[in-house]
Amino acid sequence: MSLDTTARLLITCPDKPGIVAAVTNFLFSHGANINALDQHSTDPEGGTFFMRLEFQTPHLDVTSEALKDAFARTVAERFGMDWRMNHAGKPKRMAVLVSRHEHCLLELLWRFARGELHCEVTDVISNHPVHREQVESFGVPYHYVPVQKDGKDEAEARIVEILDGRVDLVVLARYMQILSPAFVDRFAGRIINIHHSFLPAFVGADPYRQAYEKGVKIIGATAHYVTADLDQGPIIEQDVTRVTHRQNVTDLRDLGRDLERQVLARAVRWHLEDRVIVHGNKTVVF
């Protein structure tokens, strides 16, 4: 299967009988060949229904625009669907914001360079000037946008100027500045953050120190969509590793870095592959 001939359909709607039949029937009748189908219902009686389909387009009997129109009219409306249909072949445009710690940034760039992340990296923006050379070696533009004391608004305005209309996804790869509600709103549902703890434990600053002082036996990392509430957005992925009394705060940071890299890379990949549906403050990951 080539990505170029693959399309993806994501659906959220009230659950009731006949949805799967209607959707698959519709696609089949137009010559689409379904090669992946996942569905989930929170409750068959009055719950919410989610579905992700991947289908092959070479034998479609209509253009993809016509297919969307027909789907809207004949299926989506009937079931009250919130839906989107994407061509997998078109790479999403991703920007990365980063502060001093570059491990998550490099993990993404490196996977991008290897072809593991199907996207276009449009920009890297940092409030530290130190990563320019590394970033540019990947052929990616690097923007140094310092955040002065009392200059937060100005910095954000500059970031918006760089990104506006150019990106489908903004990744906060250990970007340590808190973004304004206006910024979050502008890129709603399109900002992924990596938090260096097993949320909801240890929100806020220096979670590895908090974990050390609490004496937990397992530490974690969490990738989530960003909402106006700090560290509270819908969780996409988490992972953990064991620690003991032997690890000090520095050791936890070392171990945690490896977790952060893996967890963020998985969340970004799933987002790029249209695997994530946000539902309230939670996610469905197909």
Place this chain on the structure above:
Amino acid sequence: MSLDTTARLLITCPDKPGIVAAVTNFLFSHGANINALDQHSTDPEGGTFFMRLEFQTPHLDVTSEALKDAFARTVAERFGMDWRMNHAGKPKRMAVLVSRHEHCLLELLWRFARGELHCEVTDVISNHPVHREQVESFGVPYHYVPVQKDGKDEAEARIVEILDGRVDLVVLARYMQILSPAFVDRFAGRIINIHHSFLPAFVGADPYRQAYEKGVKIIGATAHYVTADLDQGPIIEQDVTRVTHRQNVTDLRDLGRDLERQVLARAVRWHLEDRVIVHGNKTVVF
């Protein structure tokens, strides 16, 4: 959802366009409400297609026998399907064979007693007489079938006599006698064994000693269907745990016991819930 109104349909067939539409359309047209659907294809071009559906039966417009007939005629034949349709409400009948180590047996009995395993435990059979009191306290018949030197055939004949026509599943919960090909054949696809290693590593006797002598840093347990080839049947579930140089063979056995209990309980549960499809020497677990 009550189990009493739940049915399950499992399908294996050559992949080609239209299967999902045909199946879901068929069920919908007869008043079935699909509440779970999983599918997998090894390759959309010429591969094998697998599907598991769970649906609610209260509004069926035909009897379940008529539904099966209609499905056979109008869908299954067209796509060359290997399929089965079960009522979830009818508990499967399970027998357990065990030798001296009773931890897996007790895990199953205890989950059965708590209602975590939807089945009827028809019999426990052992070549050791020591578990009678414990087993009978669960209200389950206990059969002591000793295996004499050169009396293997006789013992197996006695086991067949006890089980024949009475069981849907035979669980080898650390039963340390090798079963004859004839026995395996008689209960083909219905025998689950727990092997105390991460297969295919450490087949055969005393795998914890083998693991110790190899110096592995992780040990495992494997639940699999039994075929004529010892320890080679389709794997249903595996799990592992970390070990270090500090653990001796006895420690590995202690740690492994906990793995075996968990892995076997999961595999048995999935089998009872019609989640496992065998395909060649592998399984699809929905």
Place this chain on the structure above:
Amino acid sequence: MSLDTTARLLITCPDKPGIVAAVTNFLFSHGANINALDQHSTDPEGGTFFMRLEFQTPHLDVTSEALKDAFARTVAERFGMDWRMNHAGKPKRMAVLVSRHEHCLLELLWRFARGELHCEVTDVISNHPVHREQVESFGVPYHYVPVQKDGKDEAEARIVEILDGRVDLVVLARYMQILSPAFVDRFAGRIINIHHSFLPAFVGADPYRQAYEKGVKIIGATAHYVTADLDQGPIIEQDVTRVTHRQNVTDLRDLGRDLERQVLARAVRWHLEDRVIVHGNKTVVF
């Protein structure tokens, strides 16, 4: 090595040079053969030092009482040690408190019956009358101590009456009553609780529901010593398992039960083997 000839020495003191040499020299000079030694220092400069030694006693040149006296005089005092020396052969006396959910209780009783936990189970106490038969089948006395509305003090007084002077360890195996500070104080450092979440996430009631509503991708269980602050005592052990959007609250409870059983059993075992040193609000687990 027989437990009967094994002794254990646990030490906490300010770190400074010469501790290990002094302790091992002392034991060696009295004919003790060290067969396990673990140590940890929070900071060699001004930190706290912890050590656990296991040694064999057959060739001691003095009685164990005399050994303790000599250790106190010649080593412990010099380094300002907080220490204890136990004979491994003497089983600790353990009581279990439980409410309606019996899975943790049964896990402990079953491991006790198999010899996996070296202890004497003196009593099981419950505010529900339902577990008597199961508990008594292990040869363990069962006490039904109901907690009436406004009768909390009375119930606790009855529990104290049963336990006082008879137990080295009180395990709260899903005992859902909050204990008074006076009770906690009376058994300080000797009460282990299992909390059904990955602490510090989801303190308080119904943590599986909290986890479900938060949409975490991993759930956990935590065994900890009980202090006056609810769910805040020193953590002994934690473990986790992956979940997805497919699991509802009931599924999380099912999965969590297996975690709780394992985590509590490990914590209790380590306590019984003198592997845990409490230091402030944290533990060192050797």
Place this chain on the structure above:
Amino acid sequence: MSLDTTARLLITCPDKPGIVAAVTNFLFSHGANINALDQHSTDPEGGTFFMRLEFQTPHLDVTSEALKDAFARTVAERFGMDWRMNHAGKPKRMAVLVSRHEHCLLELLWRFARGELHCEVTDVISNHPVHREQVESFGVPYHYVPVQKDGKDEAEARIVEILDGRVDLVVLARYMQILSPAFVDRFAGRIINIHHSFLPAFVGADPYRQAYEKGVKIIGATAHYVTADLDQGPIIEQDVTRVTHRQNVTDLRDLGRDLERQVLARAVRWHLEDRVIVHGNKTVVF
């Protein structure tokens, strides 16, 4: 603690009473401050004893050479010790051999660049010419040593020429050429390989395909010292990840890459920190 003032002592000897006392007493009497001590005995009666100590050197009363001499004479000889004493401050010299797949190589270079691996990377050698630019960007010399059909000996001779006398550690970071016994012998105990399976399962070529065809539910990676027997040397570290029927061979390779990177990086780090003692065909990792 600075690495510059840290020394490490590793010991293997027959177990008998008094070893810990003798060693710690010796170090204490010369002004060394022990800040980490791990020990292990396969059996206190007639087993083998292993110990790793880390100590601070600022207050030593002799030179480190004199300390070694004294230790040899007064302690090591008495107990028949196989031992080594290293200064942690002196970086080990590491070379990396790689074929086409560069993920393990880059993981090591990247950690080296971040200061996570305390070593000097002397050379990268490959039978493919493609990684030069990336390697040289880390300031590390890159040698392209092609392996012609029938030119294996020649290639190996060239590699020996590059490495001889210059390296303390040779890492095979997915180097897909089999090395001759003579080569292995020359660098005995100093070659670490990453094998892309959970050994001893799936030795030899294309282990991900083997895993796929076997239908395992967990895949792994193994870092081990290289001996003359292919894929059979002492295991240093292993890790695993879950897979299902949904992953094809390509997916397993993708998932496995992340495992390989982590497992190899940990094994190399532990070797560089003098944490690994080889004992027969197994390792003790402190």
